Amino acid sequence: MATSLAEENYLKIIYRLCEGTKEDISTNSIAELTNNKAASVTDMLQKLAEKGWVTYQKYQGVRLTKIGESIALSIIRKHRLWEVFLVEKLGYNWDEVHEIAEQLEHIESETLINKLDSFLDFPKIDPHGDPIPSQEGEIPELGYLHLSEVKLNETCTLMGVAKDSAVFLQLLTKLNLSLGARLEVLEFNTFDRSVSLKIAEEKPIFISHEVAKNILVKV
Amino acid sequence: MATSLAEENYLKIIYRLCEGTKEDISTNSIAELTNNKAASVTDMLQKLAEKGWVTYQKYQGVRLTKIGESIALSIIRKHRLWEVFLVEKLGYNWDEVHEIAEQLEHIESETLINKLDSFLDFPKIDPHGDPIPSQEGEIPELGYLHLSEVKLNETCTLMGVAKDSAVFLQLLTKLNLSLGARLEVLEFNTFDRSVSLKIAEEKPIFISHEVAKNILVKV
DNA sequence: ATTAATTTTTAGTCTAGACTAAAAATTAAT
DNA sequence: ATTAATTTTTAGTCTAGACTAAAAATTAAT
Ligand SMILES: [Mn+2]
Ligand SMILES: [Mn+2]
Ligand SMILES: [Mn+2]
Ligand SMILES: [Mn+2]
Numbered sequence: 001m002a003t004s005l006a007e008e009n010y011l012k013i014i015y016r017l018c019e020g021t022k023e024d025i026s027t028n029s030i031a032e033l034t035n036n037k038a039a040s041v042t043d044m045l046q047k048l049a050e051k052g053w054v055t056y057q058k059y060q061g062v063r064l065t066k067i068g069e070s071i072a073l074s075i076i077r078k079h080r081l082w083e084v085f086l087v088e089k090l091g092y093n094w095d096e097v098h099e100i101a102e103q104l105e106h107i108e109s110e111t112l113i114n115k116l117d118s119f120l121d122f123p124k125i126d127p128h129g130d131p132i133p134s135q136e137g138e139i140p141e142l143g144y145l146h147l148s149e150v151k152l153n154e155t156c157t158l159m160g161v162a163k164d165s166a167v168f169l170q171l172l173t174k175l176n177l178s179l180g181a182r183l184e185v186l187e188f189n190t191f192d193r194s195v196s197l198k199i200a201e202e203k204p205i206f207i208s209h210e211v212a213k214n215i216l217v218k219v
Numbered sequence: 220m221a222t223s224l225a226e227e228n229y230l231k232i233i234y235r236l237c238e239g240t241k242e243d244i245s246t247n248s249i250a251e252l253t254n255n256k257a258a259s260v261t262d263m264l265q266k267l268a269e270k271g272w273v274t275y276q277k278y279q280g281v282r283l284t285k286i287g288e289s290i291a292l293s294i295i296r297k298h299r300l301w302e303v304f305l306v307e308k309l310g311y312n313w314d315e316v317h318e319i320a321e322q323l324e325h326i327e328s329e330t331l332i333n334k335l336d337s338f339l340d341f342p343k344i345d346p347h348g349d350p351i352p353s354q355e356g357e358i359p360e361l362g363y364l365h366l367s368e369v370k371l372n373e374t375c376t377l378m379g380v381a382k383d384s385a386v387f388l389q390l391l392t393k394l395n396l397s398l399g400a401r402l403e404v405l406e407f408n409t410f411d412r413s414v415s416l417k418i419a420e421e422k423p424i425f426i427s428h429e430v431a432k433n434i435l436v437k438v
Numbered sequence: 439a440t441t442a443a444t445t446t447t448t449a450g451t452c453t454a455g456a457c458t459a460a461a462a463a464t465t466a467a468t
Numbered sequence: 469a470t471t472a473a474t475t476t477t478t479a480g481t482c483t484a485g486a487c488t489a490a491a492a493a494t495t496a497a498t
Contacts, residue, residue, distance in 0.1 A: 006455060027476055040456055042477055047454090059463055059476060090334040100328050107322045115309040225485060246446055259486055261447055266484090278446060278493055 001051060005106050008075050010034065010044050011053060012105075014064055015072035024061030073137040078113050079105035080126035080133075085116060087127040094127040095169035128169075129160020129179055129216060144216035147183065147195065148209055151219075155184045160216035168214060175205060183217060220270060224325050227294050229253065229263050230272060231324075233283055234291035243280025292356040297332050298324040299345035299352075304335060306346040313346040314388035347388075348379020348398055348435060363435035366402065366414065367428055370438075374403045379435035387433060394424060402436060 003011070013033045017025040027045065031038045042058075049056035053068030064072060082104040086097040114135060117123075124140075125131055133139040144159050158181040161169065172178065176199055186204055187196040193209035222230070232252045236244040246264065250257045261277075268275035272287030283291060301323040305316040333354060336342075343359075344350055352358040363378050377400040380388065391397065395418055405423055406415040412428035 004454075028474095036455090037457065038476060039458080039478080043455075046477095086331075090331070090338055092330075092334070096330075100326070100331055103326045103328075104323075107319070109319050109322075111311075111315075112305075112309070112319055115311070119309055223484075247444095255485090256487065257446060258448080258488080262485075265447095 003071060008106055010048060011068055011072040012075050015069060018064055024063050026061055070137045073133040073139060075105050077133040080130055081113060081116050081120060083126045084120050084123045088120060095166040098164050128164050144218055146213050147215035147217050148212040150185055150217060152185055154219055155182055156217040156219045158183055158215060159218045161214055162216055163214040222290060227325055229267060230287055230291040231294050234288060237283055243282050245280055289356045292352040292358060294324050296352040299349055300332060300335050300339060302345045303339050303342045307339060314385040317383050347383050363437055365432050366434035366436050367431040369404055369436060371404055373438055374401055375436040375438045377402055377434060378437045380433055381435055382433040
């Protein structure tokens with residue numbers, strides 16, 4: 001069945017919200033991410049349920065069905081592959097690609113995305129460290145930790161970010177925090193939970209808890 | 220001012236219809252190419268006139284304004300550059316790219332298309348031999364002839380096609396007629412205006428007037 | 439010059455996807 | 469257990485962009 005742009009955006013956002021939790025998700029949480037009013041969300045949820053892409057009980061929240069999830073994953077696959085293209089081939093920075101990929105992810109073609117995948121040499125992650133779902137909708141669970149959760153004095157590698165707003169990514173760039181960086185947490189400050197850390201063998205820098213929480217690392 | 224997808228498609232089609240002629244173009248001719256009813260076209264023409272992209276007098280036809288033309292050209296630029304990308308980088312055939320480019324041409328980004336242009340090494344023509352407008356909206360007049368109009372026994376080069384339907388392009392491919400081919404017309408058959416021609420030094424082939432008319436050549 | 443045929447516009451309608459205001463249901467607080 | 473606060477849904481509205489049917493204007497035919 002064909003999907004409209006609006007439907008695709010809803011499915012993607014519902015996927016993101018479902019990811020973390022086993023609970024059904026709320027109308028308001030969707031409204032917040034889509035920048036729509038709750039009433040509009042209710043409307044769309046009824047349509048999506050009608051099409052069999054979500055299970056929805058009024059007042060009780062919503063979840064993706066298997067089909068809904070596979071649609072969401074195909075859009076995420078497209079989003080991330082296009083982001084790789086924009087960075088690897090066109091020379092964009094990682095903080096500049098999200099808005100463009102938001103548009104490109106809706107291009108509809110049976111063949112396009114697989115040819116793009118092949119052209120890019122089958123990347124496994126996007127410029128933000130996020131895994132790229134396979135054609136079959138498989139997405140590896142990478143099991144990264146938030147930098148705010150690692151043990152002291154243990155070296156870890158920056159593998160991704162939990163947020164892709166441009167200002168956040170620009171801040172990381174300015175701090176010299178990029179994918180692959182070797183990090184060691186020296187101290188968690190108990191007052192404001194700010195973090196003192198070393199990048200490679202450089203002299204220590206400070207980052208806020210807010211930043212540390214959105215950095216994903218592998219130990 | 221922002222342009223919607225529907226508006227962009229109308230402007231592009233109006234551009235195509237204006238190209239050939241000095242006359243204002245008719246509501247019906249637009250309706251035919253957009254696959255809309257005349258009433259819907261009238262509606263849109265009023266909106267486009269309101270925005271200053273066309274001059275429109277009811278019952279008297281329509282033309283693009285300077286601004287309307289520059290919007291149309293920027294969409295055509297995007298369409299053709301994406302077609303080059305699809306053929307050169309992703310390995311599509313020339314008969315497979317039109318529909319996908321119809322979608323890609325609407326991606327909106329200040330920087331994207333120029334980065335793409337650079338990545339493709341500033342191509343001057345698309346896979347169908349059509350010229351690519353510059354960033355400033357300049358488009359060279361190539362002055363090609365239709366193969367149905369050339370002189371007998373004069374060698375010419377296949378430079379483009381006047382039609383990009385997939386079946387037409389597939390036929391050319393099957394006949395071994397591709398951009399750059401060296402052609403020599405041996406005879407125009409007076410009965411059905413079919414054309415006998417040689418490709419390079421191969422043995423002669425026959426094509427219909429309909430085909431010859433849609434092949435563009437340089438003498 | 440009239441009349442007929444054709445083209446174009448107007449008037450009214452529909453759908454998707456948004457909105458606001460009010461009603462209903464759920465959850466939190468006493 | 470009731471009441472208050474919060475969340476969600478319903479009802480009604482709006483806009484863009486399509487449609488059909490009927491009216492109006494233009495063009496072609498006598
Ligand atoms: Mn992104
Ligand atoms: Mn990303
Ligand atoms: Mn094309
Ligand atoms: Mn083309």
